[in-house]
Amino acid sequence: MSWESILIQLLNGLAGASSLFLVAAGLSLIFGVTRIVNFAHGSLYMLGMYLAVWLSGRVGFWVAVPLAAVSVGLVGFFIEFFLLKKIYKAPELLQLLATFALALVIKDAALWAWGPEDMLGPRAPGFSGAVNIAGSAVPQYDLLLILLGPLVLVFLQLVLSKTRWGILVRAASEDREMAGALGVNQRWLFTGVFVLGALLAGLGGALQIPREPASLNVDLRVISDAFVVVVVGGLGSIPGAFLAALLIAEAKAFCTGLGYSEATLVIEFVIMAAVLVWRPWGLLGRAQAPAKNPGFAQAPAEFPARKVFIAGAVLLAVLALLPVAAGGYTLVLLTDMLVFALFATSLHFIMGPGGLYSFGHAAYFGIGAYAAGILVLNKITTMEFALALAPLAAGLGALLFGWFCVRLSGVYSAMLTLAFAQIAWSAAFQWNALTGGSNGMVGIWPAPWLASKTAYYYLTLILCAAAISFFWRAIHSPFGYALRAGRDSPQRADASGIDVRAVQWAAFTIAGLAAGVAGSLYAFSKGSISPESLGIQRSVDGLVMVMLGGIQTLTGPLWGAALFTWLQDATARNLDYWRAVTGMVILALVLLLPNGIGSFFQKKK
Amino acid sequence: MLELKRLNSGYGRAQVLFDFELRLGAGEVVALLGRNGAGKSTALKATMGLLPLFSGEILFNREKLQGLEPFRIARLGLGYVPEDRRIFTGLSVRENLEAGRQPPRAGAPRWTPEKLFELFPNLGRMRDRNGVSMSGGEQQMLAIARTLMGNPRALLLDEPFEGLAPVIVDAVAASIRELKREGLSVLLCEQNLRYARLVADRACIIEMGRICHTGSLAGLDSDPALRERYLSF
Ligand SMILES: Nc1ncnc2c1ncn2[C@@H]1O[C@H](COP(=O)(O)OP(=O)(O)OP(=O)(O)O)[C@@H](O)[C@H]1O
Numbered sequence: 001m002s003w004e005s006i007l008i009q010l011l012n013g014l015a016g017a018s019s020l021f022l023v024a025a026g027l028s029l030i031f032g033v034t035r036i037v038n039f040a041h042g043s044l045y046m047l048g049m050y051l052a053v054w055l056s057g058r059v060g061f062w063v064a065v066p067l068a069a070v071s072v073g074l075v076g077f078f079i080e081f082f083l084l085k086k087i088y089k090a091p092e093l094l095q096l097l098a099t100f101a102l103a104l105v106i107k108d109a110a111l112w113a114w115g116p117e118d119m120l121g122p123r124a125p126g127f128s129g130a131v132n133i134a135g136s137a138v139p140q141y142d143l144l145l146i147l148l149g150p151l152v153l154v155f156l157q158l159v160l161s162k163t164r165w166g167i168l169v170r171a172a173s174e175d176r177e178m179a180g181a182l183g184v185n186q187r188w189l190f191t192g193v194f195v196l197g198a199l200l201a202g203l204g205g206a207l208q209i210p211r212e213p214a215s216l217n218v219d220l221r222v223i224s225d226a227f228v229v230v231v232v233g234g235l236g237s238i239p240g241a242f243l244a245a246l247l248i249a250e251a252k253a254f255c256t257g258l259g260y261s262e263a264t265l266v267i268e269f270v271i272m273a274a275v276l277v278w279r280p281w282g283l284l285g286r287a288q289a290p291a292k293n294p295g296f297a298q299a300p301a302e303f304p305a306r307k308v309f310i311a312g313a314v315l316l317a318v319l320a321l322l323p324v325a326a327g328g329y330t331l332v333l334l335t336d337m338l339v340f341a342l343f344a345t346s347l348h349f350i351m352g353p354g355g356l357y358s359f360g361h362a363a364y365f366g367i368g369a370y371a372a373g374i375l376v377l378n379k380i381t382t383m384e385f386a387l388a389l390a391p392l393a394a395g396l397g398a399l400l401f402g403w404f405c406v407r408l409s410g411v412y413s414a415m416l417t418l419a420f421a422q423i424a425w426s427a428a429f430q431w432n433a434l435t436g437g438s439n440g441m442v443g444i445w446p447a448p449w450l451a452s453k454t455a456y457y458y459l460t461l462i463l464c465a466a467a468i469s470f471f472w473r474a475i476h477s478p479f480g481y482a483l484r485a486g487r488d489s490p491q492r493a494d495a496s497g498i499d500v501r502a503v504q505w506a507a508f509t510i511a512g513l514a515a516g517v518a519g520s521l522y523a524f525s526k527g528s529i530s531p532e533s534l535g536i537q538r539s540v541d542g543l544v545m546v547m548l549g550g551i552q553t554l555t556g557p558l559w560g561a562a563l564f565t566w567l568q569d570a571t572a573r574n575l576d577y578w579r580a581v582t583g584m585v586i587l588a589l590v591l592l593l594p595n596g597i598g599s600f601f602q603k604k605k
Numbered sequence: 606m607l608e609l610k611r612l613n614s615g616y617g618r619a620q621v622l623f624d625f626e627l628r629l630g631a632g633e634v635v636a637l638l639g640r641n642g643a644g645k646s647t648a649l650k651a652t653m654g655l656l657p658l659f660s661g662e663i664l665f666n667r668e669k670l671q672g673l674e675p676f677r678i679a680r681l682g683l684g685y686v687p688e689d690r691r692i693f694t695g696l697s698v699r700e701n702l703e704a705g706r707q708p709p710r711a712g713a714p715r716w717t718p719e720k721l722f723e724l725f726p727n728l729g730r731m732r733d734r735n736g737v738s739m740s741g742g743e744q745q746m747l748a749i750a751r752t753l754m755g756n757p758r759a760l761l762l763d764e765p766f767e768g769l770a771p772v773i774v775d776a777v778a779a780s781i782r783e784l785k786r787e788g789l790s791v792l793l794c795e796q797n798l799r800y801a802r803l804v805a806d807r808a809c810i811i812e813m814g815r816i817c818h819t820g821s822l823a824g825l826d827s828d829p830a831l832r833e834r835y836l837s838f
């Protein structure tokens with residue numbers, strides 16, 4: 001911990017900032033014109049890395065880098081042309097989901113093409129040495145990258161201000177419809193911008209290979225970093241992205257230089273908090289007009305009529321009688337279904353009535369699971385108490401993260417939820433002493449009187465049924481009306497005395513709490529937890545369940561969760577490429593059946 | 606030149622235009638008059654393809670416009686200036702003009718930024734100024750100039766005089782008359798008969814989304830009952 005080591009870290013941080021800036025700039029550019037937040041942007045970066053490593057072995061590094069960038073640009077072209085074109089008019093949420101699904105598909109494509117092992121890249125010929133700065137060796141390549149970031153910034157600014165294409169891009173970012181009425185064909189503009197954005201991401205990845213091996217985990221790490229950068233810098237502002245990339249990379253480097261590498265996650269968080277309080281639209285961002293096509297045009301959820309109550313009671317009775325007939329395996333599956341029904345219901349609560357998109361709901365599921373494990377394994381409390389306390393931990397997490405998320409709307413908030421989930425995942429993954437790191441924790445078993453599968457099933461049934469009916473009640477309580485009013489017209493709700501943010505914050509916290517209940521139940525039913533329990537995949541699972549069931553319906557999450565859990569149990573364990581399959585299912589749902597299977601059945605009736 | 610036949614259109618399920626009919630001849634300036642909320646802007650948006658048509662037909666130089674996207678309609682030579690102007694505030698005057706530029710068109714006057722700066726001298730003095738810092742009149746001129754950069758054969762102008770100082774009104778009116786001399790057809794929405802009189806040859810009155818009167822401006826001037834019924838000014 002000397003000044004030299006801090007300086008070295010700062011230079012290191014600057015070099016990292018360049019790559020990050022390339023990704024964030026592409027993300028910003030694409031959003032500006034198409035209003036789509038490309039969740040697959042980190043995947044394009046990852047693709048750039050793999051392609052560059054693979055090509056380097058054939059054509060040499062300096063040819064491989066531009067070739068990889070151009071190839072990723074080409075991939076971008078196909079994505080835009082065959083997928084995004086179809087969803088520009090779709091509700092925001094579906095757009096987010098579609099690009100998210102794309103990220104899953106690309107990850108499995110990379111797994112298929114290059115295998116699960118990390119791939120080490122070559123050094124850059126001509127820049128493989130080091131320069132002596134203040135007594136330490138700084139890689140020449142880092143200095144090259146440090147130079148490259150500002151160069152790309154200047155290049156982009158020139159393109160945007162001096163070329164006709166750039167002027168049209170800026171015009172369309174401001175007012176798409178007007179640009180169209182002036183004769184601008186947006187279709188090619190959109191394609192062009194997406195290709196450029198993809199190319200930048202690919203270049204960012206390709207340039208990174210001398211510093212870091214290509215790996216399958218890169219995509220989510222990069223996309224959540226890029227989200228933080230654009231939130232801090234201002235979505236749509238390229239200089240903002242540059243500034244924020246520098247700021248965050250340097251702050252992290254400073255922490256590492258001081259010897260507190262664990263603090264890097266916290267510092268990112270603190271910067272974001274400070275910026276959001278001080279300038280909610282980012283350092284150089286402008287306030288966004290509300291989305292033209294936000295959520296769904298939702299019919300108010302129907303009040304559960306008598307019929308629904310009776311059907312619910314019958315279902316509950318059937319579920320209660322099942323253990324008599326069902327075997328152990330079926331009981332475990334049913335327990336899983338109940339747990340995920342609660343998880344999906346809580347997610348649906350904030351997405352449907354709340355209108356907040358969460359792409360990181362698994363964070364609260366996972367916090368609940370980990371808290372339960374930590375409490376029991378360290379003999380802090382008994383299992384029963386742990387089951388009661390663990391959800392509170394999840395609720396606290398949601399209270400903290402939710403404060404940020406409700407301060408932003410639409411895509412901004414969605415990006416934050418993902419970034420927070422990634423932070424929670426990193427914490428679980430890195431904090432060996434507490435969480436067992438990548439191995440997770442084992443031996444988290446329920447108390448003896450709940451040890452039998454039947455007893456545990458009943459416990460799960462009671463808790464989940466109670467929590468789910470609580471949500472159903474809440475939707476039709478004054479609180480639920482306030483929540484929906486805030487979703488449908490925030491201004492009017494505000495004017496009528498509803499504190500929209502407070503209501504949404506409360507809903508977010510309650511949903512996190514319930515996800516924590518589901519998580520801790522899950523931990524005790526499995527006996528072990530691993531970082532996957534709060535990984536992005538789990539968040540995606542939740543989204544798919546809600547989508548499957550249909551977001552407008554009250555009972556949709558139940559059917560969605562049951563169907564999904566069963567499908568996963570029946571097929572996923574035998575499939576190597578389950579992510580791609582999930583991704584394809586989401587894409588198919590988005591394109592063919594945007595209202596979910598629930599609505600499909602309703603129409604049939 | 607432009608012919609609207611039995612247009613039915615509106616926002617979502619709310620219908621605003623009912624069997625709306627209108628003809629604009631070559632080189633003619635027609636004023637579409639009506640009170641607040643009568644449906645004037647809606648008629649222009651529907652023509653421009655910015656609103657879906659429930660039914661009806663739009664002919665422009667014998668080409669059907671219905672179902673075309675706005676940019677295609679613009680490229681056929683129909684220019685549109687919205688009532689809220691919608692200039693690109695992050696772009697300079699020059700860049701706004703560049704955003705509107707289209708290739709020259711046979712049978713339509715050909716505009717360049719230099720010619721437009723002659724038509725609107727105010728704009729010439731602020732070529733590199735950003736849209737944010739412009740007055741209402743300057744914005745209006747820029748909006749018209751930007752649309753003219755597409756070299757249109759006909760213009761749809763939505764309340765071009767709204768909120769302008771009297772001197773500026775005269776300046777804008779003079780440039781519209783100049784456009785007519787250049788051979789452009791203009792369809793102009795207006796609430797105020799006085800302003801319409803400055804430029805229009807003919808007037809159509811719209812009320813609750815229907816055309817209820819068509820005739821010369823002189824005819825309107827000599828019919829106080831008609832004015833009383835459909836217009837506020
Ligand atoms: N975006 C919209 N969504 C729903 N209804 C609209 C919308 N815009 C206008 N309307 C309705 O359509 C009707 C016609 O509006 P329009 O803007 O065409 O009137 P106008 O004649 O241009 O009035 P003004 O002189 O005030 O500009 C009005 O009743 C208005 O309330």
Ligand SMILES: [Mg+2]
Pocket residue numbers: 645646647688763
């Ligand atoms: Mg109007």
